[in-house]
Amino acid sequence: MGMNWLAHLAARAEVPVFLAEGEAAPAEYAHLLARMPALRMVDTPRAAAILLVVGTVPKALLPQLHRLHDQLPHPRATILWQSRNDLSGAKRIDSAEDIGTAIKTLHSDLLAGNVESEPDILPDAPPNEWRGVGPHGQGGKGMMGGTPYGRPMAMTAADLRDGLELDTYTADFGPFLPMFPPGLVLKLTLQGDVIQTVAVTHPPFETTEDRGWVLLDLLGLPALAQRKLRGDATGKGSFDRLARLTAARAAIPDGLGRTHDGSDVRARFDHLMSRRDSALNLHLHHTGLDDLLVGLEWHEAMLVLNSFDTASLRTICGNTPEPETDDDADGEDDKKEGGMDHGAHAGHM
């Protein structure tokens, strides 16, 4: 009885939802979801109860979707919205009107125990077997060498910023990171928060969604970002004035993410905020992601990524050269798009 009452109380709270966006997502879905007060979009699967798959995730990115699914804590459930994907136990919704109530009902059912929490898709085993040598899995020489669980220990590499040789970290980021354009998977090598190398594993999906609100969110203005996303009936003039008053533009470093035609993040931010329908005419024939991102810190890189519209970003991904395969020749699942070899351009800023 007591648990029942608690479950009912919990079911009245906002539903924490993590969004996984696929191809051919319903038009203006982010705008629609932002207008539902009962939902709260969270930035990490660890804080979510419902995984909402919008559109169809292509076959190449299904392993990533499975990993994401398993990272939600119990009790959890999945909703496929206008999606042709197949996930065991997931609920399928096709019309935009039903989505809010469907999520709300599923969440309260989940909390009341009427719906079972979804089990893991991946096996409960380490991704690779233990192959360490020393007592802590290291190769035996300090903390260097060895491959515990199939992942080599971090080694030092030349630093781009101030010459301090520190450990590097290489990982695939995306495609469901909230600060990444949907579908984009980048293999980044980081030293601290400085990006050392960039390779495109999967280009972003083709959408016409406006990333302006993400830029505002990244600049630390979540309320203004929500306002832009919802498109509140405050009128164009008042939003422009608010955006100007916050001086968000000044928070973007001058000359950040300059393409070869001279436009930088500030210019593209201005264009996104002005709600002009005409696309910004960018000439991106020679600009690759390596020119734009290498040497930037993480927060700057995210501003650069979200300042482009999807079509431009896809062109830039196509211009990004494939990395030279050095000592580790096991880059098996890298299927890059386009790789026109333009070489690296010095001076990214």
Add this chain to the structure above:
Amino acid sequence: MPTLIAIILIFVLSLGFTVALRAGATASVTYPQKRPILGGGDPETHAWQRFHVRYYTMTLLFVAFEMEMMFMYPWAVVFVEEGPKALAEMGMFLTILSVGILYGWREGIFRWE
């Protein structure tokens, strides 16, 4: 007596909460849940690595000013009794600290990066 009761009560309550939390924890964490959250991506290198604490020069600056302030409060009382002698001593102390700040300046602690 009230103190004793309070201590016992705190002890019993904390024990009670610990037991209740342990009983409430059900599923253990599985391997898929132990992965770092990269939006579905997978790491290639081990996460055990050295990281540069870039604010260490700032701590140098903090220590220089903080020690100065720490000694100045009791010194204010001594100054009333001793007069110019205490002033001269504090002057020497501040000079030594300023050398530290000048050294920090040369090392670039006023440059935010």
